[in-house]
Amino acid sequence: MATSRLTSTDETAAVAQAAAPARKGGAGPPGEPRRIGYLYVLPALLVYGAFLLFPLVHSFWISLYDWNGQTLATWVGFANYVDIVRDAELRSAFGHALVLIFFYAVVPIVLALALTAAMSRARVRGLTFFRTALFLPQVVAMVVVATAWSAIYAPSGVLNTVLQAIGLGALARPWLGDFTWALPSVGLIGTWVEIGLALVLFMAGVQRIPRELYEAARLDGAGPVREFFAITLPSLRGEISVALTLTIVAALRTFDLVYIATHGGPGTATTVPAFQVYHRAFETNQVGSACAIGVTLAVVILLVTVLVNRLAEGRDQR
Amino acid sequence: MRISAAERVATYVILIAFTVFALFPIIGILLSAVSPPEDMTAGFNIPSSIDLHNFVDAWRQGHFGRYLVNSVVVGVAVVAATTLLATMAGYAFGSMRFRFAQPLFYLFLLGLMVPQEGVIVPLFYDLRSVGLTDTYWGLILPQVAQSLSFGTFWMRAYFRSTPRPVVEAARLDGASSWTTLWRVLLPMGRPALTTMVVLVFMWTWNEFLMALVMVPADESLRTAPLGLAFFQGQYTSDFALLAAASVIVAAPVVITYVALQRRFIAGMLSGAVRE
Numbered sequence: 355m356a357t358s359r360l361t362s363t364d365e366t367a368a369v370a371q372a373a374a375p376a377r378k379g380g381a382g383p384p385g386e387p388r389r390i391g392y393l394y395v396l397p398a399l400l401v402y403g404a405f406l407l408f409p410l411v412h413s414f415w416i417s418l419y420d421w422n423g424q425t426l427a428t429w430v431g432f433a434n435y436v437d438i439v440r441d442a443e444l445r446s447a448f449g450h451a452l453v454l455i456f457f458y459a460v461v462p463i464v465l466a467l468a469l470t471a472a473m474s475r476a477r478v479r480g481l482t483f484f485r486t487a488l489f490l491p492q493v494v495a496m497v498v499v500a501t502a503w504s505a506i507y508a509p510s511g512v513l514n515t516v517l518q519a520i521g522l523g524a525l526a527r528p529w530l531g532d533f534t535w536a537l538p539s540v541g542l543i544g545t546w547v548e549i550g551l552a553l554v555l556f557m558a559g560v561q562r563i564p565r566e567l568y569e570a571a572r573l574d575g576a577g578p579v580r581e582f583f584a585i586t587l588p589s590l591r592g593e594i595s596v597a598l599t600l601t602i603v604a605a606l607r608t609f610d611l612v613y614i615a616t617h618g619g620p621g622t623a624t625t626v627p628a629f630q631v632y633h634r635a636f637e638t639n640q641v642g643s644a645c646a647i648g649v650t651l652a653v654v655i656l657l658v659t660v661l662v663n664r665l666a667e668g669r670d671q672r
Numbered sequence: 673m674r675i676s677a678a679e680r681v682a683t684y685v686i687l688i689a690f691t692v693f694a695l696f697p698i699i700g701i702l703l704s705a706v707s708p709p710e711d712m713t714a715g716f717n718i719p720s721s722i723d724l725h726n727f728v729d730a731w732r733q734g735h736f737g738r739y740l741v742n743s744v745v746v747g748v749a750v751v752a753a754t755t756l757l758a759t760m761a762g763y764a765f766g767s768m769r770f771r772f773a774q775p776l777f778y779l780f781l782l783g784l785m786v787p788q789e790g791v792i793v794p795l796f797y798d799l800r801s802v803g804l805t806d807t808y809w810g811l812i813l814p815q816v817a818q819s820l821s822f823g824t825f826w827m828r829a830y831f832r833s834t835p836r837p838v839v840e841a842a843r844l845d846g847a848s849s850w851t852t853l854w855r856v857l858l859p860m861g862r863p864a865l866t867t868m869v870v871l872v873f874m875w876t877w878n879e880f881l882m883a884l885v886m887v888p889a890d891e892s893l894r895t896a897p898l899g900l901a902f903f904q905g906q907y908t909s910d911f912a913l914l915a916a917a918s919v920i921v922a923a924p925v926v927i928t929y930v931a932l933q934r935r936f937i938a939g940m941l942s943g944a945v946r947e
Contacts, residue, residue, distance in 0.1 A: 390849055394764035395776060398757035398820050405795070405817035406783050412794035423797070469686050474679035478687065486933045487691045490698065493929045493936060495878040497897040498918040501904055502697035505704070505716055505911060512700065512716050550694050554937060596941060607787045610880040614901055628881075631789040635796070636885065645793050652790035659785050 410652070417645035423635070427642065434646035444647065447625045450537055451606055454626065457541025458548050458605035463597050466552035467590070470560055471582045475568070485557070488550035496610035503543045504530065504615050530616050536623045543611060548601045559593035560586065595666030602658050606651060627651050704915035717912070726916035730903075733913070736920050738892060739899035742808075743877055743924075746895060749812045750876045751869055754819040758868065761820070762827025763853050767839065777828065783821030788881050796885050806893060810886040815879060819872045826939070830864035831857065867935040874925050874936070896921045 417434050421427035438444045478484065491499065506512045507529035514526035529539040563585065571581050609628035612618060618625035618633065625633070627647050635644035700716035708723035731737055764770070765777050795814055796805065804810040834857055842852040858865065883898040894902070900921045904914055929936050 388768040388849065389770055391764035391768035391770035391773065394760040394768075394849075398761035398780075398824060399776070401753070401757060401813065402780065402783065402817050402820045405814045406786065406791060406820075407779070409791035409794040409798065409814075410786055412798065413790055416794055469690070473683040473686055474676075476680050476683060478683060482933070484687045484691055485937065486930060488694050489933070489937055490926070490929070491694055492940060493874060493878075493925055494698065494922050495880075495897045495900075495925065497878075497880055497900045497904075498701070498922045499697070501900070501914060501918045502701045504904075505700065505915075506697060546693070546697070549690065551941075553690065555941060600941075603785075603787075607789070609789070610897075613880075613884075614904065628787065628789045631793065632881065632885070635793045636888075641793060641797075648787070648790040648793060652786050655787055656785045 410649075413645045414649050416642055417649050419642045421641045422639040423641045424639075430642065434643045435650065437643060438646065438650055443622055443625065444627075444630060444643075446622055447627050447630045447647075450624065450626050451608075453537055454541050454544055454605040454608055455602055457538070458544035458608075459598060459601035461545050462549040462552045462601060463594065466549060466556050466597075467587070467594075469553065470556040470590075471578070471586055473557070473560075475560065475563075475565065481557075485554050489554050491547045491550055497614055499543065499547065500611050500614035503546075507539055507615075530624075531620050533620055533623050536616055536620060540608075540611060540615060540624050543615070544605060544608065548604065551600065552597045555593045555597050556590055559590045563589045591666055595662050598662045599659055602662070603655055606655055606658070701915045701918050704912055705919045707912045707915075709912065726912045727920065730913050730917040730920060734899060734903040734917050735891075736896065736899060736917060739894050739896045740920070740924075742893055743896040745808060746811045746815070747873050747876045749808070750815045750819060751873050753812070753816045754823045754872050755865070755869060757816070758820055758823025758827050759853070759858065759865075761824045762829075763831050763849075763857070765824065766828040766831025767834070767857075768849075777824070780821050780824045783818060784825065788818065792881060792885055799886065805886055805888060806890040808893070811883060811893070811895070814886070815876050815882060819875065823868055823872065826864065826868050826942070830861050834860065863935070866932070867939040870928055870932055870935060871939045874928070877925050 416427075418429065418431060419427035420430045420433070438448065504511075508514075509528040509531075513529065514523075517523055517526045527535060530536050532539075567585050567589075568581060571585055576584065607628055608626050609632065612624055612626055612629045613632065616624040618629050628651065631644045631648045631651070633644075634640040634647070703719055704717045705726055706722045706724060707717040707719035707726070708721055709725075761780070765773060791814070799805050799810045799814075804813075838856060838860075839852060842856045847856065877895075878897060879895070880897050880901070883895040884901070887893045887895075887898065900917050903917050
């Protein structure tokens with residue numbers, strides 16, 4: 355994986371640089387000391403600071419207040435954060451995010467791993483076509499994805515029609531309007547979006563495992579299962595960590611899909627943190643609480659990213 | 673390694689099955705979009721004949737002509753600004769050494785992990801107080817800031833990979849750092865640049881939350897995805913119209929993707945590098 359390689363060269367370069375700061379020539383960036391560097395960074399930093407860093411800090415500041423967006427705000431300290439644990443609606447929003455992580459990350463990755471293992475290492479004809487098609491859900495606007503899947507899940511939509519045609523009409527229901535099934539239905543859309551990403555990643559990763567490893571394993575009498583756990587899985591560690599990061603973050607950031615397909619409903623059956631941020635800030639005037647959820651979400655995403663990367667690296671060193 | 677015929681068949685069966693799964697909703701939308709009105713149900717359709725009228729209707733009734741123009745204006749502005757600023761910052765981080773370069777770079781990387789939900793609320797109130805909501809600026813500036821994280825990360829990686837002798841030769845010829853950047857290094861970096869441009873364009877084009885929040889009142893400033901969301905609220909019964917509108921909204925990105933799929937995939941997967 356080009357990405358994991360990128361990280362490790364970055365680190366080696368950083369170490370080399372620290373060890374020999376005055377090193378001249380050579381291929382090791384970054385080059386010589388130049389104060390003019392600040393000037394090059396400045397314009398980007400100004401825009402970035404004004405429209406991302408400042409709002410982030412401001413978000414934290416607002417989160418310490420009880421504010422309806424218009425009248426004077428009241429200082430409440432960390433009460434809005436305590437609410438995330440106490441308030442049933444918010445607790446369920448974060449709970450739903452966990453369910454979505456299962457559908458966005460766990461299901462696609464496990465499935466893609468199993469499929470990758472089941473696929474032979476033969477050269478596939480038309481690989482470009484398969485890869486392009488499998489990855490396509492990643493580039494289609496979520497609004498369009500939500501529209502398409504709403505039609506599939508509609509009361510007289512494709513899914514129910516198929517169920518009736520194969521004699522399972524009893525299972526037919528308005529999927530996105532059903533208290534029990536709405537969340538898994540939304541989750542399945544996430545599975546649809548992410549499975550191609552995982553497959554494309556793992557297929558590329560498997561191509562790079564030396565064939566000799568498999569041949570040696572077969573000579574040693576390893577069956578397909580041993581082969582998978584002894585060779586394929588460890589070799590794909592980098593790809594798995596990339597897939598985990600991307601899919602978990604996608605699950606945690608789900609907004610468009612929920613806003614368009616269910617608006618958090620029925621009731622609060624599909625409400626998620628990102629939706630609560632919007633809902634509270636712009637629909638029910640609980641601006642402080644909305645900011646607290648936003649900040650919490652940012653921290654959770656940061657932790658997940660660092661943690662997944664650490665796990666992948668930690669095992670690397672063993 | 674020898675591969676049996678059964679294994680080979682299994683490989684294709686798996687690939688074809690999941691390709692069908694991936695394409696099904698998209699093809700469903702395409703087919704519904706060209707269905708004549710008499711075919712229409714609430715779900716997908718196999719059209720009895722091809723009827724392109726839905727596109728005309730969606731274009732007119734849904735004001736998608738207007739929305740596409742907005743999306744193009746915002747997309748081009750965000751891409752242009754991001755490219756300029758990220759190239760300069762990436763150049764400094766990738767080929768120069770100055771104090772605090774490392775922590776500054778990490779500060780930019782932070783943006784890769786900050787979800788919009790973490791900044792959108794104060795952004796709305798702050799921009800409203802200076803009169804920038806319901807303007808193109810309110811849509812453009814925050815998205816430039818968001819794209820700069822990836823852009824700087826991506827361009828820094830490119831500039832680190834450029835051969836040092838080239839830079840030194842340019843320097844010996846008396847080229848300033850500015851000339852070296854635009855005349856020597858950037859022309860060599862067209863592939864890296866193209867990847868960044870198409871990705872930032874896609875992210876901006878598909879962006880929903882920012883458009884929803886930053887344009888609270890002025891309908892004529894809606895971007896294409898936002899227009900589609902409101903259109904969906906109005907025309908739930910006429911799915912052919914909705915499908916046609918969806919095709920209009922998705923097409924520019926999908927066509928670019930099909931043409932440049934390798935760059936899209938490589939770039940999007942690299943977004944996971946965070947440390």
